[in-house]
Amino acid sequence: MRLHDFPYSPNCKKVRAVAYELDIPLDCVTVNLFDGARAPEFLAKNPNGRVPVLEDGDFVLWESTAIMRYLARGSALLPADPRRAADMDRWIAWQLAHLGPAMSKVARERIVKALRGHGEPDLARIAEGTAEFHAATAVLEASLADDGYLAGPLSLADFALAPHYDLAGACQLDLTPYPRVTSWLTRVCARPSMQRAIHYDTQARP
Amino acid sequence: MRLHDFPYSPNCKKVRAVAYELDIPLDCVTVNLFDGARAPEFLAKNPNGRVPVLEDGDFVLWESTAIMRYLARGSALLPADPRRAADMDRWIAWQLAHLGPAMSKVARERIVKALRGHGEPDLARIAEGTAEFHAATAVLEASLADDGYLAGPLSLADFALAPHYDLAGACQLDLTPYPRVTSWLTRVCARPSMQRAIHYDTQARP
Numbered sequence: 001m002r003l004h005d006f007p008y009s010p011n012c013k014k015v016r017a018v019a020y021e022l023d024i025p026l027d028c029v030t031v032n033l034f035d036g037a038r039a040p041e042f043l044a045k046n047p048n049g050r051v052p053v054l055e056d057g058d059f060v061l062w063e064s065t066a067i068m069r070y071l072a073r074g075s076a077l078l079p080a081d082p083r084r085a086a087d088m089d090r091w092i093a094w095q096l097a098h099l100g101p102a103m104s105k106v107a108r109e110r111i112v113k114a115l116r117g118h119g120e121p122d123l124a125r126i127a128e129g130t131a132e133f134h135a136a137t138a139v140l141e142a143s144l145a146d147d148g149y150l151a152g153p154l155s156l157a158d159f160a161l162a163p164h165y166d167l168a169g170a171c172q173l174d175l176t177p178y179p180r181v182t183s184w185l186t187r188v189c190a191r192p193s194m195q196r197a198i199h200y201d202t203q204a205r206p
Numbered sequence: 207m208r209l210h211d212f213p214y215s216p217n218c219k220k221v222r223a224v225a226y227e228l229d230i231p232l233d234c235v236t237v238n239l240f241d242g243a244r245a246p247e248f249l250a251k252n253p254n255g256r257v258p259v260l261e262d263g264d265f266v267l268w269e270s271t272a273i274m275r276y277l278a279r280g281s282a283l284l285p286a287d288p289r290r291a292a293d294m295d296r297w298i299a300w301q302l303a304h305l306g307p308a309m310s311k312v313a314r315e316r317i318v319k320a321l322r323g324h325g326e327p328d329l330a331r332i333a334e335g336t337a338e339f340h341a342a343t344a345v346l347e348a349s350l351a352d353d354g355y356l357a358g359p360l361s362l363a364d365f366a367l368a369p370h371y372d373l374a375g376a377c378q379l380d381l382t383p384y385p386r387v388t389s390w391l392t393r394v395c396a397r398p399s400m401q402r403a404i405h406y407d408t409q410a411r412p
Contacts, residue, residue, distance in 0.1 A: 047345045048304070059289050063303070066295035073288055082279055083265050089272035096302035097269070098254070139253045 001026055003067075004045065004053040006033040011064035012052045013163035013197040018068045018156065020193035022075055028200075034116065065092055068156050077156050087151035092160045099136045103164055105129030106171045133173050137181060144180040149188070162188040166198060207232055209273075210251065210259040212239040217270035218258045219369035219403040224274045224362065226399035228281050234406075240322065271298055274362050283362050293357035298366045305342045309370055311335030312377045339379050343387060350386040355394070368394040372404060 003019075003026045005012035019026045031037055037049045046053045046062040054061045054070065061067055072078050079085045106129040109121035140161075144150070150157040165185045168175050175182050188194055209225075209232045211218035225232045237243055243255045252259045252268040260267045260276065267273050278284050285291045312335040315327035346367075350356070356363040371391045374381050381388050394400055 047348055048300075048342075059292075061292050061296060063296045063299040065299035066292050069295050070288065070292040073291075082276065085279075086265075086267050086272050086276040089275050090267060090269045093269040093271035093302060094254075096299060097306060100303060101307050136254075142253055 002055040003028050004031045004042070004051055004055075005029070006031055006037075006051045007200050009033060009051055010163035010167055011050075013166075013194075013200070014064045014159050015052050015054070015067045015071070016200060017159050017163065017191075017193045017197035018071050018077065020196045021077065021159070021191065022071065024071055065096060065160065068159065072156055077154065077159070079151060079153065079155055084152050084155070088155040088157040091150045091157035094136070094139075095160050095164065098132070099140075099161070099164060102129050102132035102136055103167070103171060103173070106133065106173060107167070110171055130173060133168075134177075137175070137178055141178040141181050144184055146180065146183070147187070149184070154188075158184075158188045159194075162194060163197070208261040209234050210237045210248070210257055210261075211235070212237055212243075212257045213406050215239060215257055216369035216373055217256075219372075219400075219406070220270045220365050221258050221260070221273045221277070222406060223365045223369065223397075223399045223403035224277050224283065226402045227283065227365070227397065228277060230277055271302060271366065274365065278362055283360065283365070285357060285359065285361055290358050290361070294361040294363040297356045297363035300342070300345075301366050301370065304338070305346075305367065305370060308335050308338035308342055309373070309377060309379070312339065312379060313373070316377055336379060339374075340383075343381070343384050347384040347387050350390055352386065352389070353393070355390070360394075364390075364394045365400075368400060369403065 001024070003012075003015060005016065005028055007030065016026065016028070031042060031051050033051060036042055037046075037051060042053075043049055045055070045060050048062060050062065052062070052064055052067060054067045056070075061070060069078070079088055105125050109126045109129070113119060113121055149155060150161065162185055165175065165181065166189055175185070189198065207230070209218075209221060211222065211234055213236065222232065222234070237248060237257050239257060242248055243252075243257060248259075249255055251261070251266050254268060256268065258268070258270055258273060260273045262276075267276055275284070285294055311331050315332045315335075319325060319327055355361060356367065368391055371381070371387065372395055381391070395404065
């Protein structure tokens, strides 16, 4: 299977970490997020112009959440118990609908604009995204136990959230008010699969 | 099972339509989205202060996507074929990550602000959300066949997207450039389950 990805993208890290965790070999091809993802040959694979994109023979799949689920089918990362599975689904949806948009606002103003030379950050947008980030993260903090993972045993939910929270520092979003989130994040990021996904950009590429 | 919901919320309509489609009885309790969802007894159920929330005995579940999946477990609305399932997952994630945030920007400025007396709409936000809505909907248009559903047979994906597109007109978002989306939406909304979910607010409540 071939994965079109970009090393710094948290959505790509989700997919790579799951593949590494499950020992699924992936042929990774780096796409330049800013230019390459708008090239006609890439848009033919994903008309949204976004990474990651998985190719499995003639089947082309985009949206990192869908790719994670496809790779993890039949594995222990998808809980068999209906309520555990629902807990996993809850956090995956929550990341997509709430945490992701909040962090994207801040990342766009603080990181993407600087990288692209797109002018000064919009401070009102940063304040808005920061407030949403803290409101969301307070919910996660209150939901977490002192140890363990988001849906009981390790599941796709942990791999869906951790690559985003791992970028909180780079976005100047403070995690110190959230000791359980910090402890969970440290635990997930210590896994060899996450280490490999996070530090992928500093390794020799396949 | 008890569903805490709000008649006009597209996320609540998703859940009700799936329950109606699968003949799952729900005891629906209306929550005032603006005030009731911030009440302490509601926040104890969902600390995010959002509807819908499902209670199944002592199990409390929030996030409409997770609730839909929980209700549909084992049903024909979850495709057994891995690639069909991935197609479904792709559109569900796409709605949460792209279509939803775009439409929310416009709905907040054009509908919520007026309802709440929160001042004049921010025209720049409307323009931004409108552009994102059209970029997303052009992708859906190109992906749809002349008939059929998002992932081949009818699936949760159709129920995840249709209640949002059904509100395009109320948001002054024009669907006429998208004949396949319009045809698909008409087809999904013609189902008795969707009719019942969409017109729930004009019916006697359970």
